[in-house]
Amino acid sequence: MEKVIKHLPQNDQACGWINCLEKRIPFPKLVGRQLAQWVVIGGGYTGLAFARRLASLKPDARIIVIDACAIGEGGSARNSGFAMANSSSGEAFDPTKLREYNRINRINHAGIKILREIVERNNIECQWRDVGKLNCGAEDATGNAAGHLIDWLEASNTEYENLSSVELSKRLGTSYYTHGIWTKGDVLLQPAALVRGLSNTLPENVELFDNSPITKISEQNGKLYLECSEGSIITNQLMLATNSYLHAMSANSKHTVPLTLSASLTRPLTKAEQASIGNPDDWGILSLHGMGATIRYTPDHRILIRNTADYNSRYFLNNQQMKLAKSKHLECLRQRFPSLKDVGFDNTWQGVLSVSRNSTSVFSKLSERIYTAGCYNAAGISRGTAFGHALAEYACDGDSDLINDIIQYPKPQWLPPRPILDIAMKSVIWSRKINLGMDG
Ligand SMILES: Cc1cc2nc3c(=O)[nH]c(=O)nc-3n(C[C@H](O)[C@H](O)[C@H](O)COP(=O)(O)OP(=O)(O)OC[C@H]3O[C@@H](n4cnc5c(N)ncnc54)[C@H](O)[C@@H]3O)c2cc1C
The missing domain is CATH 3.50.50.60 (FAD/NAD(P)-binding domain)
Structure with missing residues (x-):
């Protein structure tokens, strides 16, 4: 060989x-x-x-x-720093697939348990936060995805909360989203x-x-x-x-097959900027739309946006593609947080992950x-x-x-x-x- x-x-x-x-x-x-x-x-x-x-x-x-x-x-x-405990299949609930869904979540939980023990034993400072994750949508169509997710969570006895748009806006500091489901067990962290x-x-x-x-x-x-x-x-x-x-x-x-993703991170928001969005605690959103934006508000008050995913057979996005990606990140930030009009990104980067059919x-x-x-x-x-x-x-x-x-x-x-x-x-x-x- x-x-x-x-x-x-x-x-x-x-x-x-x-x-x-x-x-x-x-x-x-x-x-x-x-x-x-x-x-x-x-x-x-x-x-x-x-x-x-x-x-x-x-x-x-x-x-x-x-x-x-x-x-x-x-x-x-x-990556975006979600240590996933609960997978969202994105599909309508299918009782014949429940065993597989539970099996995948057991594997996810096992990974988190292994990481937690290492982090605790070695005092690794990585902003480890047991705050779960939010699965949010802004378009009416994501209401269906929210319904499907709830069916899976109910069937698998996963602890969750279906949040009203008022609760969501209080928790997030933006009234952008109409649907939001919080799931317990997922961990947010600083991946690097x-x-x-x-x-x-x-x-x-x-x-x-x-x-x-x-x-x-x-x-x-x-x-x-x-x-x-x-x-x-x-x-x-x-x-x-x-x-x-x-x-x-x-x-x-x-x-x-590789997918190339890009993300941007802001500087820490100032006290006045934090106040302008209602001083929320840190959170992480995955989109109810399979290709939608991942967003985090970190414990040190930065905002992460990841809303591009491209199949780029040569893997790396060129300067022009990265410029376009950054402008999409900025648009996403401005739409959700209009009060943060002076906040830009300190860093914009790309990374490659692997998917299968x-x-x-x-x-x-x-x-x-x-x-x-x-x-x-x-x-x-x-x-x-x-x-x-x-x-x-x-x-x-x-x-x-x-x-x-x-x-x-x-x-x-x-x-x-x-x-x-x-x-x-x-x-x-x-x-x-x-x-x-x-x-x-
Ligand atoms: C922008 C983005 C957001 C993401 N968000 C999340 C998220 O929130 N949560 C989550 O769980 N996952 C997320 N992912 C996916 C996650 O990052 C990957 O699943 C994870 O990194 C896989 O880990 P790994 O160790 O298998 O591979 P990698 O981290 O890719 O490590 C593979 C290593 O192999 C090395 N390598 C490759 N070829 C060679 C060679 N010939 N010789 C020597 N070394 C080589 C590379 O340099 C690399 O360091 C995201 C990914 C991206 C890009």
Whole structure:
């Protein structure tokens, strides 16, 4: 087996969550020839959860986590910071799918439990807030989606509140929304701070390498050989935790597809600005429209807007696309908070996530020596953690309720090759955005 990896990640330096943190000292770059029992490619939630669990099961093994960019500064730092407990299927309630819905939520809860223990044990400062999430809509049509969500929540015995528009406007500081359902269990957090805290608190037998893109993987005489520009690693076993870049290094190329999202974060609002929106507590909104705006009001009084999702087959949005994205973020902010007319964005950035045709994830032993997990649509904080943790146990012949829940996940469905894929993805996204209206 030999795989040359041509498609490599790159990160802009504009992520607001990362730029709010102190600059960190980089982990070393991989140089020279290294030997390790296990290598994890990709230092996001999945790779770090895998490495942490594996290190506790194999305390004598040398485990390397290696990333093309700075560990944890890919999608894991760039997201909106919802650690999802309750998935919203978006579909009308279907009793035949209730078991699957409950199973996915059990996996989400398991991921949150694992993260909570690590955060508490290590005092990781990441603005962890057990405040649930709001599922909101402004267009009349989202009333149907609200009804569907309530049916799922009722059937799964999930604690929720259906808020009137008056209650919503008091809670949010904007009277923009007509529908709002609060769900219990979801956690809001500062994603870059969390993933950095996770990478800084790994067991001693885990070594981290930044800025070392793996460009070739080959297998000879029962060993795996990994190459990057200034070094190489010989290892017994490999975990691919590269999420949107899985396609570049595995057979899963035909089953997952990248989506490029962009987001903007304001400076902290001044006291007068906070008062102008009624001094609300922090909150997080996911849209009841599948392609609608995600918005957060953070504990340090910043506003995050994420309202674009594009299929960009080359992944990275160019300057012109980013300018357009920023103007959409600004429009979204102005519509909801007209009193904040002097507030702009300190940072606008992009990130890539991975989706599958049937909205399912990857958890797999690809060959005798190679494992992989990824593709959580937009729920990778909790689910990526659960998948990484469970995959380490699975690779060590472990058994658990979490593994049993995860292996029942349907496999991602086949996707056609490019350029058919490009055309299909663009038309699917276009059709889903048609009725966005005020929810965009
Ligand atoms: C704007 C945005 C908003 C989102 N909002 C949410 C949200 O609110 N809640 C939520 O749960 N999820 C959200 N997501 C999704 C979430 O960020 C992902 O599901 C999560 O990051 C997946 O974690 P991961 O560890 O699997 O992958 P990643 O975080 O993508 O990590 C993969 C790593 O692999 C590395 N890599 C790739 N190729 C190579 C190579 N050849 N060599 C070495 N390293 C390589 C990359 O540099 C990267 O660091 C959002 C994503 C985006 C972009």
